[in-house]
Amino acid sequence: MDSVTQLIASLGFPIVMCLLMFKYMQEESENHKKEVDSLKDSLKENTVVLSDLKSMIQTLVDFLRADNV
Numbered sequence: 001m002d003s004v005t006q007l008i009a010s011l012g013f014p015i016v017m018c019l020l021m022f023k024y025m026q027e028e029s030e031n032h033k034k035e036v037d038s039l040k041d042s043l044k045e046n047t048v049v050l051s052d053l054k055s056m057i058q059t060l061v062d063f064l065r066a067d068n069v
Contacts, residue, residue, distance in 0.1 A: 007016045
């Protein structure tokens with residue numbers, strides 16, 4: 001806390017706040033990128049599962065149609 005007070009005294013409040021906001025925004029940007037990457041991975045996995053499910057349903061429909069003919 002002492003270092004923040006010294007920075008404000010030497011540089012001025014607006015400059016220190018701009019620097020702190022810049023640091024905060026960089027951290028938020030990194031966190032957001034990690035979240036988006038995680039969502040991309042989940043979406044890819046879900047796409048594979050849905051494709052498999054579609055194939056299974058199509059197989060079942062074909063089987064039921066062949067049974068009724």
